[in-house]
Amino acid sequence: MQDINIKITDRNGVTHAVVAPTDMAMNLMEIVRSYELAEEGTIGICGGMAMCASCQCYVTSDHALPAISEDEDAMLAEAFYVEDNSRLGCQIQMTPAANGLEVTLAPET
Numbered sequence: 001m002q003d004i005n006i007k008i009t010d011r012n013g014v015t016h017a018v019v020a021p022t023d024m025a026m027n028l029m030e031i032v033r034s035y036e037l038a039e040e041g042t043i044g045i046c047g048g049m050a051m052c053a054s055c056q057c058y059v060t061s062d063h064a065l066p067a068i069s070e071d072e073d074a075m076l077a078e079a080f081y082v083e084d085n086s087r088l089g090c091q092i093q094m095t096p097a098a099n100g101l102e103v104t105l106a107p108e109t
Helices: 030-035 070-080
Strands: 001-008 015-021 056-059 086-088 101-106
Touching: 001 030, 070 086
Parallel strands: 001 101
Antiparallel strands: 001 015, 056 086, 056 101
């Protein structure tokens, strides 16, 4: 088991240093929910299927993440507050390569 350290800035501008497991096939959206960093019912509404953009975040660290899938790209094309560094948290897996990742949650739509 290897845990990684990531920083998540919530929608109130508070930055949280959290520990995320890499051996449980979790994604960033699930980490945000497990640490209760967003109000209940405001993140991961579709259950992590890249169908709602409620888990949109801005990647603020310099991490080489996997390429955006067609589904993620299509969802971001319909989302509000999209920036060049926008990603869906449900599509960012917690792997050793994500150690040090820093993200800011996008405003609630």
